[in-house]
Amino acid sequence: MNSSTSYLGLNLSTPVVVGASPFTDNAESARELQDAGAGAVVMRSLFEEQIYLNEVHGEGRPGSRTEIEAEQDAYFPSLSEYQQSPDQYLRQIAYLKRSLVIPVIASLNGCHPGGWLDYARRIEAAGADAIELNLYHISTDPDWSALDIEAEMLETVRQLKMSIRIPLAVKLSPFHTSLAHFSRELVRRGADGIVIFNRFYQPEIKVGEPGPESQLHLSDSGELLLRARWISILASRVRCSLAVTGGVHSSGDVIKAILAGADTVQVVSVLLKQGPHFLAIIIQGLQKWMKECGYENLGQFRGALNFDRCPDAAAFERGHYQRLLQSWRV
Ligand SMILES: Cc1cc2nc3c(=O)[nH]c(=O)nc-3n(C[C@H](O)[C@H](O)[C@H](O)COP(=O)(O)O)c2cc1C
Numbered sequence: 001m002n003s004s005t006s007y008l009g010l011n012l013s014t015p016v017v018v019g020a021s022p023f024t025d026n027a028e029s030a031r032e033l034q035d036a037g038a039g040a041v042v043m044r045s046l047f048e049e050q051i052y053l054n055e056v057h058g059e060g061r062p063g064s065r066t067e068i069e070a071e072q073d074a075y076f077p078s079l080s081e082y083q084q085s086p087d088q089y090l091r092q093i094a095y096l097k098r099s100l101v102i103p104v105i106a107s108l109n110g111c112h113p114g115g116w117l118d119y120a121r122r123i124e125a126a127g128a129d130a131i132e133l134n135l136y137h138i139s140t141d142p143d144w145s146a147l148d149i150e151a152e153m154l155e156t157v158r159q160l161k162m163s164i165r166i167p168l169a170v171k172l173s174p175f176h177t178s179l180a181h182f183s184r185e186l187v188r189r190g191a192d193g194i195v196i197f198n199r200f201y202q203p204e205i206k207v208g209e210p211g212p213e214s215q216l217h218l219s220d221s222g223e224l225l226l227r228a229r230w231i232s233i234l235a236s237r238v239r240c241s242l243a244v245t246g247g248v249h250s251s252g253d254v255i256k257a258i259l260a261g262a263d264t265v266q267v268v269s270v271l272l273k274q275g276p277h278f279l280a281i282i283i284q285g286l287q288k289w290m291k292e293c294g295y296e297n298l299g300q301f302r303g304a305l306n307f308d309r310c311p312d313a314a315a316f317e318r319g320h321y322q323r324l325l326q327s328w329r330v
Pocket residue numbers: 019020021022043044045046107109134171197198199216218219220245246247248266267268269270272
């Protein structure tokens with residue numbers, strides 16, 4: 001039985017990828033995940049703000065930030081709080097490439113066009129097999145329309161893609177007015193894959209305490225359903241690789257994501273909770289299920305539950321919503 005998959009034009013031995021996280025900070029844990037069957041690893045992100053800060057105060061060349069931008073630096077971690085400096089990050093790519101045989105995907109995190117994107121070229125030169133660009137952004141300015149924000153994001157993707165030859169995946173949030181349209185526009189600007197969705201870490205409001213408390217809570221499988229729905233909508237509408245990130249905790253979750261149309265799934269929380277060895281258990285469960293169902297490869301069931309045969313997905317979704325509301329009586 002063959003559980004290999006193609007993702008961003010790369011051949012992966014399994015569809016289970018380790019998502020951006022601390023797991024690639026040292027080669028030993030990355031190797032452990034490779035041995036457990038990971039198809040690829042995504043490195044933690046290098047951030048737009050971190051790169052600019054590094055240029056002004058760090059090892060890089062003098063920066064070109066405005067005063068307002070410099071003031072904003074106060075909100076961000078200091079250079080020493082980031083786990084890796086940009087230079088260390090490039091060295092870590094080269095080190096991981098020497099240590100692993102599976103693809104190493106580097107991650108950039110930001111959503112504005114500009115000089116920070118030069119790092120994409122350096123990441124490619126350091127040996128990364130692909131780049132994942134995380135467009136994480138929360139829009140709070142009422143003068144800034146959805147169109148303005150998405151135009152900047154699309155320009156960011158265009159500039160980044162122009163500067164590299166390796167494939168590019170774009171990691172998105174669910175909060176786009178027309179996700180299918182935006183995804184198609186990303187592909188037009190050169191995105192080879194779309195990764196859905198970012199998790200948002202909402203601060204907890206503690207009654208009686210002075211400020212909100214920020215803590216990173218790990219996910220559970222309940223978060224997968226939003227992703228599976230959108231993968232099933234995008235799978236027949238957007239021509240690129242599709243990956244799920246968020247809420248994949250078991251082989252059953254992997255199967256659901258592939259039935260919806262995903263080429264790969266990314267796992268982080270489950271590995272932080274259970275340990276890297278759990279990745280092998282997930283893959284064994286997938287292979288066992290494929291064997292029981294008589295599937296020889298992932299292509300035989302990928303997208304079986306997508307919206308391919310549904311000419312009006314919006315009407316289907318709204319009808320389904322109404323039926324659900326009508327199903328309750330008191
Ligand atoms: C400790 C930790 C660090 C993370 N660092 C990054 C990062 O640097 N860049 C990024 O795009 N996502 C990062 N993520 C998000 C994960 O890649 C992933 O999208 C998210 O955790 C959802 O997947 P999960 O449900 O399997 O945890 C991080 C998540 C965790 C828990």
